[in-house]
Amino acid sequence: MLLYHTIALAAGYLLDLLIGDPRWLYHPVCLIGNLITLLEKGIRKIFPKTEKGELFGGFLEVILVCLISLGVPCAVLSTLYRYMPLAGLVLETFWCYQLLATKSLKDESMKVYDRLKNGTIEEARYAVSMIVGRDTSELTEEGVTKAAVETVAENSSDGVIAPMLYMALGGAPLMFLYKGINTMDSMLGYKNDRYLYFGRCAAKLDDLANYIPARISGWLMVAAAFLTGMDGKNAVKIYKRDRRNHASPNSAQTEAAVAGALRVQLAGNAYYFGKLYEKPTIGDKLREVEPEDIRRANRLLYGASVLSVLLCLGGRLLVQFLV
Template identity: 60%
Template sequence: MLYHTAALAAGFLLDQILGDPRWMPHPVRAMGWCIQRGEALLRRAFPQTPGGERLAGAVLALSLPVGTFFLAAGAICLAGWVHPLAGFLLEAFWCNQILAAKGLRQESGLVYDALKRGDLEGARKAVSMIVGRDTQHLDETGVTKAAVETVAENTSDGVVAPLLFAAIGGAPLGLAYKAVNTLDSMIGYKNDAYLHFGRFAARQDDLWNFLPARISGVAMVLVAYLLGFDGKNAARIFCRDRLCHKSPNSAHTEAACAGALDIQLAGDAYYFGVLHHKPTIGDPLRPVEAEDIPRAGRLMNGTAVLILTAVVLIRMCLYFM
């Protein structure tokens, strides 16, 4: 048990130091390739009916995380058979790759740097790399809100959720979670192409993220107190607005972050040229400013550290009981 806990802690530290270098092979890219190939194969193999598409999508959505888990577990066991240190290093490396804390800080930092230079067009381009909405007409406030929202939302599914699943089942379960998350990001859409094929993947992602999203939101409220943000308002907005989203999981950390920073997030946004009406999250106690981007990053990182600390303490208590 301590072996896997140490690998997780080492992976967390590696993520804080290295992040996700673009030149390094990443398992999510392999998952994306498998999803594309699997989709093409299964669409041909199953009837072109709503029921057939739903069944084909379910086969893909179940087989990828299960296959990922057993492939990763087998690789770690094989490496450990060669030498225990090799197994530890491989698991720590994969724990590093499933976490995105430094990557989120870096990508949002590019938005912040462009805004501080007065380069609105550069900020729009930088934020377009990390959000799904249309960014070409956003003003400085819109760009800032988009960056803060993506850091807040991804605190759960990009950092805390994979950390929690790796704590339960090591890097293999953490990678299985990333497979679920990648499936949702690629095929979990309610459009003509994926309304039926991606339905199981979207529901599966909601299920896997149900508890991590809520744990992340509560942890971020606690971190708001610890880091000197508005913890009382974070708790109030979290309780009030955490379900102000079509997804049952996406608004928990956004609500905690908006409350902690005393700002209002979310609201209407354009996606592929179409205006989508969305509820706001938080109260506009003050105007949104560029400095809110690094503030959101500190909240995200503090939440991750708090969760890791809790995981390590719980695992050590279980080990010595």
């Protein structure tokens, strides 16, 4: 199965680069999202609306989502590999392809670029609102561009490199487990009245699951800066200096590398749901942010993803040789 996992990872990555996510195909992350919503409704009916009740309810949600996200694909693939190995390989390749987001991240961010270059600021704000969580109605052209660049930077880790690393470690089942954890954080990990306690376990687990992948992603972004002809030395400088400039221990890792490579300043204050959140900046403002930086950020994304898949495949082939 080590060899099958290796082939599935390589083939799934290539399919992601070539095809991306077709809109007509139901995505497995949507199933995970539906599961999270369904379990939350049931659990909230059982546990009291107290601090301890919310914490225990959120903990139970995390346990159930993790067990199902890992257990279902594990059972399906184990059965197929035992009786129909080729079918198992095809399905694992397909799942790997679906759970990587390299091309879709590039395509969605380039829609913002297109509207900035060929449309109106309102159209650009709408395009970026599809890929960010902040308020976009008042963003300037610079604000729209920064939001798109930051999204490419941050999601290069949790949308591409981190799931790839988990796939390399444990095949599609571990990849599904990671996406379950990441999706829970996206849906439950808010510091508001509804999720402050219920979503705390999900948020902390996501921080833990991304801790090492985020740092690997940051260094791969730095390496990609050198390979793509950008400012690799500045990427190293800003990464070392600003990689902790975020409330999350992981989110600034790739943003710092990208800011340094592009020689721009990212992050800073932003509005969410009408409320201003003060955040530290990342990088030095050696020049103004421009729409072309979205294209440059995507080159860094592709460079880092290629380095990541080579790292993963090399590691798996080494394990295969040693075993």
